[in-house]
Each structure stands twice: as structure tokens, then as C-alpha cells.
Amino acid sequence: MTSDDPRWLDDGEYRAWRSLLATVALLEAALDRQLQRDAGMPHAYYQVLAMLSEVPGRSLRMSDLAAITQSSQSRVSHAVAKLEAAGWVRRRPARDDRRSTIAELTAEGFAVLESAAPGHVACVRENLFDGLTRQQVDALRGICDAALDRMSGQPGAGPLREAAAAAVRAASSGGATAGGAERLA
Amino acid sequence: MTSDDPRWLDDGEYRAWRSLLATVALLEAALDRQLQRDAGMPHAYYQVLAMLSEVPGRSLRMSDLAAITQSSQSRVSHAVAKLEAAGWVRRRPARDDRRSTIAELTAEGFAVLESAAPGHVACVRENLFDGLTRQQVDALRGICDAALDRMSGQPGAGPLREAAAAAVRAASSGGATAGGAERLA
DNA sequence: GTAGAGTCCTTGAAAGTTGAACATCAATCC
DNA sequence: GGATTGATGTTCAACTTTCAAGGACTCTAC
Numbered sequence: 217m218t219s220d221d222p223r224w225l226d227d228g229e230y231r232a233w234r235s236l237l238a239t240v241a242l243l244e245a246a247l248d249r250q251l252q253r254d255a256g257m258p259h260a261y262y263q264v265l266a267m268l269s270e271v272p273g274r275s276l277r278m279s280d281l282a283a284i285t286q287s288s289q290s291r292v293s294h295a296v297a298k299l300e301a302a303g304w305v306r307r308r309p310a311r312d313d314r315r316s317t318i319a320e321l322t323a324e325g326f327a328v329l330e331s332a333a334p335g336h337v338a339c340v341r342e343n344l345f346d347g348l349t350r351q352q353v354d355a356l357r358g359i360c361d362a363a364l365d366r367m368s369g370q371p372g373a374g375p376l377r378e379a380a381a382a383a384v385r386a387a388s389s390g391g392a393t394a395g396g397a398e399r400l401a
Numbered sequence: 402m403t404s405d406d407p408r409w410l411d412d413g414e415y416r417a418w419r420s421l422l423a424t425v426a427l428l429e430a431a432l433d434r435q436l437q438r439d440a441g442m443p444h445a446y447y448q449v450l451a452m453l454s455e456v457p458g459r460s461l462r463m464s465d466l467a468a469i470t471q472s473s474q475s476r477v478s479h480a481v482a483k484l485e486a487a488g489w490v491r492r493r494p495a496r497d498d499r500r501s502t503i504a505e506l507t508a509e510g511f512a513v514l515e516s517a518a519p520g521h522v523a524c525v526r527e528n529l530f531d532g533l534t535r536q537q538v539d540a541l542r543g544i545c546d547a548a549l550d551r552m553s554g555q556p557g558a559g560p561l562r563e564a565a566a567a568a569v570r571a572a573s574s575g576g577a578t579a580g581g582a583e584r585l586a
Numbered sequence: 587g588t589a590g591a592g593t594c595c596t597t598g599a600a601a602g603t604t605g606a607a608c609a610t611c612a613a614t615c616c
Numbered sequence: 617g618g619a620t621t622g623a624t625g626t627t628c629a630a631c632t633t634t635c636a637a638g639g640a641c642t643c644t645a646c
Contacts, residue, residue: 220481223522223523223526224522225522225525225526227540227643228535228539228542229530229538231542232538232539232541232542232545233525233529233530235541235542235545235546236541237448237471237548238545238549239545239548239549239552240425240429241470241471241472242471242548242549242552243548243552244425245471246477246552248634256421258601258602260602260603261602263422271415277624278624278625278626279623279624279625285426286422286423286426286427286430287426287626288603288604288605289625289626290603290604290605290606290626290627291603291604292625293626293627294602294603294626294627295602297626298601298602301589301606303506306620310624313611313612313623313624314610314611314612314624315611315612315623315624315625316611316623316624316625317624317625317626334408337408337409337410338408340410340418341408341410342551343417343548343551343552344548344551345410345414345418346476346551347547347548347550347551348544348547348548348596350413352540352543352544352547353413353414353417354413354417355419355537355540355541355544356417356420356421356539356540356541356544357413357416359416359533359537359540359544360417360420360421360423360424361420361425362532362533362537363427363528363529363532363533364420364423364424365532366528366529366531366532367424367427367428367431367526367528370551375641431609437604437605443631443632444631445633448634462594463594463595463596464593464594464595472633473633473634473635474594474595474596475595475596475597475633475634475635476632476633476634477595478595478596479596479597479632479633480595480633481634481635482596483631483632495594498593498594498641498642499594499640499641499642500593500595500640500641500642501593501594501641502594502595502596507592578587
């Protein structure tokens with residue numbers, strides 16, 4: 217239970233961990249509040265729209281969408297069902313593999329995303345990046361990439377990073393410049 | 402929509418943001434999976450138990466518990482109700498203010514926490530800290546603290562950092578060394 | 587004292603997530 | 617071919633979280 221037991225977190229790690237937990241909790245709360253208020257959707261749904269918007273053809277297989285958003289198939293299925301009901305996404309069977317379903321961003325969905333993006337980005341800036349130096353931004357990326365490398369090797373670690381990358385690659389190889397390579401992060 | 406618009410994220414920020422989102426998603430998934438499997442509770446509930454365990458008297462007012470865990474009162478209320486049903490937490494009215502409720506960790510709750518902690522800490526280590534250098538751990542803390550400073554000034558930003566600190570201070574001023582100053586993070 | 591405003595917590599319903607079935611289709615292997 | 621295994625999505629039930637409402641109490645200022 218003391219901090220020199222290698223199994224436990226030492227003081228620096230413990231403080232970093234607590235700060236990280238607090239930061240993530242407040243940040244996600246702020247994002248959800250802003251998006252729910254201004255766009256009527258939670259952050260998770262916004263991410264689905266954003267990911268679709270960045271990909272050629274503005275469409276992805278459901279499972280690739282799950283991989284790219286680091287979420288479960290079940291979650292994406294529910295999310296897309298809701299987004300489809302709102303008219304922001306359309307679902308259609310895949311041509312080559314009849315098990316697959318393609319989710320496609322509608323024009324209306326893209327418009328909603330475009331109108332929501334500035335407020336969202338402002339929220340991210342205000343709550344995170346505006347308080348960081350350039351060095352800290354770079355360090356943050358390095359830290360997260362290191363963690364991602366670590367977690368990608370895990371067994372039941374869920375959707376992997378490579379899977380997401382592969383998904384984008386696969387999608388990109390199809391439509392070349394079908395448009396929509398924007399970044400409404 | 403281009404990256405030199407000051408309202409948008411530049412390339413470095415965008416990559417850091419995406420890495421952060423992915424990291425947090427995978428990390429929380431891993432923590433929830435581990436704790437659900439080994440202790441039968443989600444990470445949010447574990448945090449409630451852990452916070453209680455670190456405080457003198459192993460008890461806190463509900464609102465302080467909410468502040469310290471960066472969550473809403475409603476959330477904590479539901480969580481404690483569940484934990485109470487499991488026999489891990491007990492609720493009793495506060496002496497000085499009859500609006501308040503004190504949540505107290507039971508012996509059984511502490512035992513569950515003790516048995517769950519090693520696995521949890523191992524999970525945190527494996528998925529995060531073991532992949533980071535000492536400099537990165539320190540940088541992470543600096544980054545999160547900077548973000549927390551920024552978010553604490555926000556209007557509807559929910560429970561603040563100071564509030565949490567004050568909660569611990571308040572709790573500490575009471576029971577001095579009532580025991581339980583462990584760190585089962 | 588007491589009216590009004592603010593604090594503290596709980597509750598119930600709605601929204602979102604999860605994990606376990608399940609159904610469908612593809613790929614592999616005799 | 618036909619059986620087996622694996623991949624892909626959806627759905628159900630259980631669970632967690634959020635939101636809005638409300639009950640109980642305290643504090644302040646007349």
C-alpha cells in the first residue's frame with residue numbers, strides 16, 4: 217500500500233492519474249453539454265458524423281465506423297439508428313459483402329455538422345488547447361500515441377488502432393476524390 | 402475549414418485531439434472491462450469507493466463526493482444507492498446540517514475495494530504508465546492541471562476543483578486520524 | 587417570525603451504453 | 617456440395633447517466 221511497492225502508483229503517477237481522470241470527466245461533460253445544447257446530440261454521435269464527413273464518399277461500413285470511433289458495434293448500431301431517424305445518416309447494404317451495411321452521411325447531416333462544428337471546436341479550444349503551450353500539445357500527442365501503442369497490443373482490447381487506420385485506407389481506396397475530405401473535428 | 406483559421410485546430414492540435422479521444426475511449430473501456438469482470442462494478446463506482454477510502458472517517462457528504470469525483474449529484478445519488486444495496490456503503494443523515502447525507506464506506510466495502518485495487522492498478526499501469534517515461538508522466542500531469550485550471554473558471558462547468566479540494570479539507574479537519582488514509586486509486 | 591432565496595439530496599422518466607443472444611452471410615475445409 | 621467456422625449487424629434486457637422536478641432544510645433580510 218506504500219508508494220514504493222512496484223505494483224502501486226508512485227506519487228507522481230498517482231497525481232497524474234487523478235489529474236487525468238478529473239480532466240477527462242470535466243472535458244467530456246463540457247463537450248456533451250455544449251453539443252447537446254447547440255446541436256441536440258451527444259458527443260459520441262457528433263463523432264460518428266465527423267468521422268463520416270472526413271472519409272471519401274462520406275460513408276463507411278458499420279464495423280469500420282465502430283473501429284474508427286473506438287466504440288462497440290452495438291453502440292454504433294444504436295447511434296446510427298438514431299441519426300438515421302433524424303435524417304442525418306442513411307443506411308444501405310454493401311455491394312460486395314451482403315453481411316455489411318454502409319452508413320452514409322446525408323446532405324442534411326453534413327449541414328448539421330457544419331453548423332455545429334464551430335461551436336464544438338471553440339469548446340475544445342477553450343477547455344483544452346488555449347491553456348496549453350505548443351510543447352504541451354506535442355507532448356500530449358506523444359503521450360497518447362504511446363498509450364495507444366500499448367493498448368493496441370492488448371487481447372480483448374476492442375477495436376484497434378490499426379483496424380481504424382485500415383478502415384480509412386479501405387474507404388479511401390474506393391472513392392478517391394468523391395469529396396468530403398473536411399475536418400469537422 | 403483550413404488549418405490556418407484561428408478558430409479551427411491546426412494540424413498538431415488536431416492530431417493531439419484525435420489521439421486523446423482514442424486514448425480515453427480505449428482506456429476507459431479497458432478499466433470498465435477489468436473492474437466489471439473482477440469486481441462486478443463499473444469504474445465510476447470504484448471511484449466512489451476509492452474516494453471514500455482515502456478520506457478520514459471513510460465518509461463524505463454526498464455533495465462533496467460528487468465534487469471530488471467530478472460528477473453530478475444525481476449520478477452520485479444513484480451510484481450510492483446501488484452501492485448501498487450491495488452493502489458497500491451506508492448512508493446516514495449529517496449531524497450539523499439536516500439537509501445533508503453522509504455516505505460512509507462499510508468494512509465490507511473497504512474489503513471489496515482492497516481486493517479489487519491490485520487488479521485495477523495493474524490495469525492502469527499496463528495500459529498507460531508502463532508505456533510512458535518519467536518525463537511524460539510529469540508532462541501529463543502538467544497538461545491536465547493546466548486544463549483543470551482553465552475549466553475551473555467556467556460558468557456551468559459543474560463541480561469545480563476547488564470544491565473537491567475543499568471537501569477533502571473539510572473532511573480532514575474533522576476526524577484527524579480516524580484511519581483509512583490509504584490510496585486505492 | 588416568516589417570506590423568499592438558496593442548498594442538499596432524491597426520484598422517475600428518458601436517453602445512452604453494454605453484453606449476450608441471434609440471424610445472416612462469407613470463407614474454409616474436407 | 618455440405619458442414620463448420622468466422623465475420624457482420626441487429627436486437628433485447630439490464631444497467632448507467634442525465635434531465636427536470638420536487639421535498640426537505642437553512643440562511644438572509646426584512
